[in-house]
Amino acid sequence: MNSSTCKDSVELLLEYLDGELNTELKARLEQHLDGCSPCEDFLKSYQATPALCRKALAREMPREVAAKLTDFLRSEMAKAAK
Numbered sequence: 001m002n003s004s005t006c007k008d009s010v011e012l013l014l015e016y017l018d019g020e021l022n023t024e025l026k027a028r029l030e031q032h033l034d035g036c037s038p039c040e041d042f043l044k045s046y047q048a049t050p051a052l053c054r055k056a057l058a059r060e061m062p063r064e065v066a067a068k069l070t071d072f073l074r075s076e077m078a079k080a081a082k
Ligand SMILES: [Zn+2]
Pocket: 032, 033, 036, 037, 038, 039, 040, 068, 069, 072
């Protein structure tokens, strides 16, 4: 059980959607979303969701999407930290 991993990725994604992610990471995330349909689908439904419902939707992010996003974001953050 590693629920904090999923939570981290969701919060990063929320920062991204709020425009709070740094430019480089944001560009990489967009690039990833472009080639990853589960993440792209999630993002589309998220963007179509009224703000009040968004946190709930994020909590219900499919496990597969959360895992892919987490992998992606972690590897990018590790690169950025070097
Ligand atoms: Zn993805």
